Amino acid sequence: MHRCAEKGNLPAKQINEQVVVLNTEVVHIDTLWPLIFYGAAVVLVVGAMLGGSYLLGQAGRKKGEPFESGIVPVGSSQLHYAVPFYLIAIFFVIFDLEAIFLFAWAIAFRESGWAGYIEMLIFIGVLVAALVYLWRIGALDWRTERQKRQESSIIRK
Numbered sequence: 001m002h003r004c005a006e007k008g009n010l011p012a013k014q015i016n017e018q019v020v021v022l023n024t025e026v027v028h029i030d031t032l033w034p035l036i037f038y039g040a041a042v043v044l045v046v047g048a049m050l051g052g053s054y055l056l057g058q059a060g061r062k063k064g065e066p067f068e069s070g071i072v073p074v075g076s077s078q079l080h081y082a083v084p085f086y087l088i089a090i091f092f093v094i095f096d097l098e099a100i101f102l103f104a105w106a107i108a109f110r111e112s113g114w115a116g117y118i119e120m121l122i123f124i125g126v127l128v129a130a131l132v133y134l135w136r137i138g139a140l141d142w143r144t145e146r147q148k149r150q151e152s153s154i155i156r157k
Contacts, residue, residue: 084142091134098127 105112105120112119136142143151 087139091140095127095131098124 061096102120105116108116141148
């Protein structure tokens, strides 16, 4: 066995006739100061941004007063969209990420080997299953109930 392991200073493992000494060094607080300083700086910057926006916010702005362009606002700025628009936006984000992963996989195709190929097949399979599920439950169908009834009555005739 290794000299240090025999003295009881460090634990050791015997692997294929080679001695591997495990590192049991304790991390001292002196080595963590940069990380602590960085964390404190992040909290300070975020707090300054939030506090500044609260103090300099729209407290003095009145409704109906011209904003930056000088045009007096008319109506509400809150637009209401139908739920299918939100669903399509969410589906786009989900399936758009698929393209990003596929592109990254295509770049590293040779390096990833068969394991990467099988992982990507599983990934694509899960996404195809999700798409089929969404299609089967009608999440991709934009027609209203009235349009569905009209279509079914036309098909029956």
